[in-house]
Amino acid sequence: MKRVLFIWLVIIVALTAIPASALAVSDPGSPVEIRLTAGSATIEINGETSTVQAPYEASGTTMVPLSVITKAFGAALKRHDSKTLSLTYNEKKVIVTIGSKTVKVNGSNKSVAVAPVIVKDTTMVPVRVIAEAFGASIGKDSRTNEIVIKGVRASGTIQxxxxxxxxxxxxxxxxxxxxxxxxxxxxxxxxxxxxxxxxxxxxxxxxxxxxxxxxxxxxxxxxxxxxxxxxxxxxxxxxxxxxxxxxxxxxxxxxxxxxxxxxxxxxxxxxxxxxxxxxxxxxxxxxxxxxxxxxxxxxxxxxxxxxxxxITKAIEELIAVHDKDYGLTLKLPSGWFRDPWKDHPSYVNGNNRIELKYSSIPEGDTPEKWLQRRQANLSEDILPDYIRNITTSEMMLNDGKALVLSYEHTYDQNTWLQEHEIHLFTDMYRYRLNYRYDVKLGNDGDELYKKMIAAVDLDTGKTLNATKDTQDVVDRTEITRIELGDENRVDYSFEIPSYWQHPFFLSDFLAGGFYGYDEDNYIVGFKQKYVTEDSLNQFIESITLGTYLDEGKKLISVSNITIDGNRTVKFVQNDSILHETKMVYYIFKNDQLIGFTLSARDANLTPSTLKRFEDIMQSLKIY
Incomplete structure (x- = not known):
């Protein structure tokens, strides 16, 4: 094997022995004239000289660098194995083999006196048989004693x-x-x-x-x-x-x-x-x-x-993909791609998704307790009309026994999705593998699910990145206070559940962030300086009249409340296209307008979600 690799390296060097700049690229079909002398490293192509491995005479045969012929005539070159090469010039195909005295021209064998060889990392070939195959003439200039090859460059249409x-x-x-x-x-x-x-x-x-x-x-x-x-x-x-x-x-x-x-x-x-x-x-x-x-x-x-x-890399119509950061290997069907908006492995195809998250194991936790807490989350997060067929089961993965929570859910009461949440405990971490697909796929969706999960392999001995080890969605005891503002001061702060995501953007004018769980709930905060009370009242009136409502949006209610001792106007609007409801709060303090938008899918407007939103707003402190 090492010898084959060595031969390939030699051939690669040999084929690139002449720098591209040394040979002028002529127009397709233009005349080509090559002048060379045996024993001299200087050749001339269409009047331009360059230095190559010197041609030489052997048994009455002139041997020249192969690259001189291919580049001058515009012939295409292809390697077939460690010794065999083919040249394509217009309708002619020439095959030469290192060490063989047989040259094939369009399938016919022609014998040469001297076999092609490699000399000082350069492939040397008998010039006459190749030149004549290309329709070129070969002769000698009696005045200069140079060998002269005349022909035309390849037609220009790549074969x-x-x-x-x-x-x-x-x-x-x-x-x-x-x-x-x-x-x-x-x-x-x-x-x-x-x-x-x-x-x-x-x-x-x-x-x-x-x-x-x-x-x-x-x-x-x-x-x-x-x-x-x-x-x-x-x-x-x-x-x-x-x-x-x-x-x-x-x-x-x-x-x-x-x-x-x-x-x-x-x-x-x-x-x-x-x-x-x-x-x-x-x-x-x-x-x-x-x-x-x-x-x-x-x-x-x-x-x-x-x-x-x-030349596909797919095996049984699946492509193996690897995430080194998470120690994850899985196989994907055609049409699946990694979601660029996720910082964890998440692969999608329309409504179908497979993703992996992990977290450290709390003291005293077990797979059974973890699954029970997650099952309780469903009733807190999803209204009864949007979820059905909740079941639990066991599954053997390549890395051990896992517990599975399965259910069907919908965002619009039209498209229903089958969800399988696979919970795996290892010595170091808890892994949750989510697999989702459209129930309309029926048995095909079930079979693909089984096929893809069977191929999942985790490097469970790998120490994972601590910054990605966040509180799991089922563990809702921790609260994080978020402080937002510019570089010099904190403008306001509020508390959110720790399992929500981190800020998506921050700026002086738009000092806010995107936080959420499973893209179902989020909060966006912003700040606008120097707003007069008159302009605020006009703005509120225009919203009340529906001036800023886009297609599909409906104003549900407008109310005046107090947050952190400040005048606050709360708008509730529903989007029938996106199937979500937004609660927008405009807070007026010290000639500044501070706004918050809390949003949830209609499917997630449970009492628990509404209380969570209320707790967030009541925790707001404006400085």
Missing amino acids: VGSNRVGDSYWGWSIAEPLGYELVEQSENGDFVYWVNENSNLKVMVIPGYEDREITTITFSQIMMLSYLEDDESYTDSSAVTIDGLSFQKLTTLSEDQNQVFEYRGVVAGNCLYVLRLGVTGQSGNLLNPYKTLLDSFKLSFDASAKNAND
């Missing part, structure tokens, strides 16, 4: 094979790019990278774009913000439609890399598919020969086709 390569899991395919080598692929297959001598091709699948319309402007912004190198400069953008598929296109230039790039993006399902092709040089015209290759991209993969090459 693609009859085979299609792609990923059945992510659902894409592209014509096999002849002469390219697959050099990198991510663990889950959402990133694939091919290269040849003068260009490279990358396919990226970026989840999280469900129901998002991608325009030329937004595509450019996405690429520039997250995917372009620092030295890439934008040169052009447009839209292109290929076989009914609409792509957004972006062209960039990198002077440092000496490459021009074309990006194409298209949204399908919940993913943004991006192709990126880079070509050595500084002119956008260099991208033209690659149009056939890029145009062959499709958002489909026919695994049954004889010419299909499936």
Whole structure:
């Protein structure tokens, strides 16, 4: 194995023996003239000289660096194994093998007097058989004694094979790019990278774009913000439609890399598919020969086709993903992606979700006690009309026996979700694994649940990050006082349950935060300075009249109350579209307006939730 790796390293070096800048990239179909002398390291290509491993004579055969031929003629090069390489030039395909005196040209064997060899990390080949296969002439300049090879550069259209390569899991395919080598692929297959001598091709699948319309402007912004190198400069953008598929296109230039790039993006399902092709040089015209290759991209993969090459990382239609911070390994079906808004492992696909949290084990706690407390939480958090079929059971995971709390719940009394909360105790932590799916999936949803949970594996001996070890949602005894303001002073403070999340934003003008449990309840605070009482009264009147109510929102009540000794107006409004109710408090003190919004889904407007909100507001202190 070590010897094979060594040979590959030698070949890789050999194929890149000539720097790209040493050979001028000519236009497709343009004349090529190579001048060289046996024993001399200086060669001349179209009048420009460069230094290479010196050609030499052996048994009447002139041996030259392979890279001289491929780069001068624009031939595509592909490695097949530790010794075999193929060159593609227009309709001609030449296969050479290190150490073999047989060269194949379009499937026909041709014998050579001297076999290709590697000399000082450079692949040396008999020049005549390859040059003539490319339709070039080879002769000698009697005046200079130079060997002269004359031909034309490859037609410019990058050759693609009859085979299609792609990923059945992510659902894409592209014509096999002849002469390219697959050099990198991510663990889950959402990133694939091919290269040849003068260009490279990358396919990226970026989840999280469900129901998002991608325009030329937004595509450019996405690429520039997250995917372009620092030295890439934008040169052009447009839209292109290929076989009914609409792509957004972006062209960039990198002077440092000496490459021009074309990006194409298209949204399908919940993913943004991006192709990126880079070509050595500084002119956008260099991208033209690659149009056939890029145009062959499709958002489909026919695994049954004889010419299909499936490079998927999926096993039994599942992709293995790993979260090193949490010591978690699981397998996901196609269409699932990590929720970027969660700081813990949480993977989603529409209404379906699987996520993991952990916490330290309180003294005296047991799995049974933990499950009982969590079951009691359900009646505190969810109104009876929004929950049904509550059951408990046991389950064997790869890491031990777990207790399962199962139930169905809804946010709108239309779409019902099946929830399985899996509770696992280990020597160090309590883990809660939540799995949710739409009940309309029926047996398919049940089977996928069993399949995915069976693949879950936890590194239970791993010491986890203490900052992520928060109070579990079932443990509701602790209270945290939040203080908000600017750098110099605290403007106000209030108390929230410790299991709620931490502030989402803070600023001088908008000094507030987002706190919540399971996205069902939240509080937002803000501050606006220098508000007169007259303007406050006008503002309150306009709200009472419904001026600021959007579609689907209804004003339920308006009341005047006192909080921390200050005049407070409380508005309650319901959103029939989002199925949530907001309680908005406007507090007027010292020419300042301080507002709070407490919100809960209609399904969570239980007496316990309302009391929790009331306790928060009564704990408010304004300084």
